[in-house]
Amino acid sequence: MKTLFDLRVKQTEEMVEAVKSIFEEPLKIVRLEDPITPCIGCWNCWLKTPGICVMKDQMTTSYSDYVNSDTVILLLDTAQGFINHQGKVFLDRTIPHYHPYIDLVQGECHHVARYERYPDMVFHYDLEGLTDQEETVIEDYLVRMAFHFKSKAFRLVGNGSLQLQPLKNRKANNHAIAFGSTDPMDRLVIYNGSPRRSGSNSALILEEVQKVLGDRVEMRDLKQEDQWEQWAEAFTGEKNVMFFMPLYVHAMPSHVMGFMEKLQASAGGISFFMQSGFPESSQSHYLEAYFEQLSIRLGRTYLGTAIKGGMESLQMRPEKARTSMMEPLVKAIETLVLKGEFSTSDIHQLARPVRFGAGVQMLFKLVGKKFINSFWDQKLKANGAYEKRFERPYRA
DSSP states (O other): OEEEEEOOSSOOHHHHHHHHTTOSSOEEEEEOOSOOOOOOOOOHHHHTSTTOOSOOSHHHHTHHHHHTOSEEEEEEOEETTEEOHHHHHHHHTTGGGEEEEEEEETTEEEEEESSSOOOEEEEEEOOTTOOHHHHHHHHHHHHHHHHHTTOOEEEEESSSSOEEEEOOOOOOOOSOSOOOOOSOOSOEEEEEOOSSSSSOHHHHHHHHHHHHHGGGEEEEETTOGGGHHHHHHHHTTOSEEEEEEEOBTTBOOHHHHHHHTTOOOOSSEEEEEEEOSSSOGGGGHHHHHHHHHHHHHTTOEEEEEEEEOOOTTGGGSOHHHHHHHHHHHHHHHHHHHHHSSOOHHHHHHHTOOSSOOHHHHHHIIIIIHHHHHHHHHHHHHHTTOGGGTTOOTTOO
16 A cells, blocks of 8 residues: 655645656545644653554544555655654654664664564655755655664655655765854853653753853743744844754654744854754764754854763653763853853764764673663553553554
8 A cells, every 4th residue: 555645735636646647556645634733752652552642633543554555655845944844743753653662773773663564755845945955954864764764765856747766874964064153142042842841851951051051041942832923033133042952753843843934034143952862973963964054044153063862861860960961961051151152072072972883782782772671661561551562553
């Protein structure tokens, strides 16, 4: 079965007919016309109802179409030089199709497959308004995401008559723009991009930043969507801003993209900070590449992107150990505010390891894999879901 998911705001029959002409067998058409509920990072699909999302919307009802297809075609809109928030939330919401368990692939952490096979992924997105660099960033991100999702990646290209083009996973084109600098900051506005309303690692880290820098920083939680219009208007007059977020399916959480779509070009400095559960910083390079291009689109001085992996265990640590773990992140932001630039040495240190070497990979296979995955088993047992951990609820 082949399924076309039409995620575009303006859903035209012309494009659907053009896609149909590429494939020999009939397509099932799924039009996700209603807004998809963003993933909230509750982990219920991993730890309480394995493989099953708690949301009750059109996305949930289409899970079986996705899982049971041999090919899925995604028609995507773009905004602000990236796939728009509706496309991003679709990808975020595919998390239930994978386990929380971790394996190492080419020196990087990957989530273990829940199902025995996954559909090929075919992407089409409008190039209007994109620079060549932005087009490359989008393609690299989509291929990377498909690679982690155990899927082969293809792209439909061309005007009018479409052609199916196979895609290969490649390294992100990050560090294409050097970190800039500005004057020491009297005030830095930090947007918290965590999908959770409370209790997130991002919130804990930013609380420590607030303690150190006081009124020199202003925190804004992007889950407060009723404030978006006001904040987007204020953005044009803010001298220095930072977006702080967890890595989410190799990019920003979908609601962060939703807010970014509202921003207008303006003078000032812009910086980014990503923390993730994956220890290696290479996982974040695809989003870093986008943020570099976003700074150009917004006409702002790019002050850089800080990346810190291995933060999954933060909340499980004793208070003293937790504070010590957060200290280098807080220090990096403090330096940015007080000096008007990131410390290059601090940023490089935060980003280690970029990938795991052969020695670590061998050690992981011998003892690390069992140790890390036992953490998830404990959570599943605590929730009475351990016996259901390998279920495949959406397989026909």
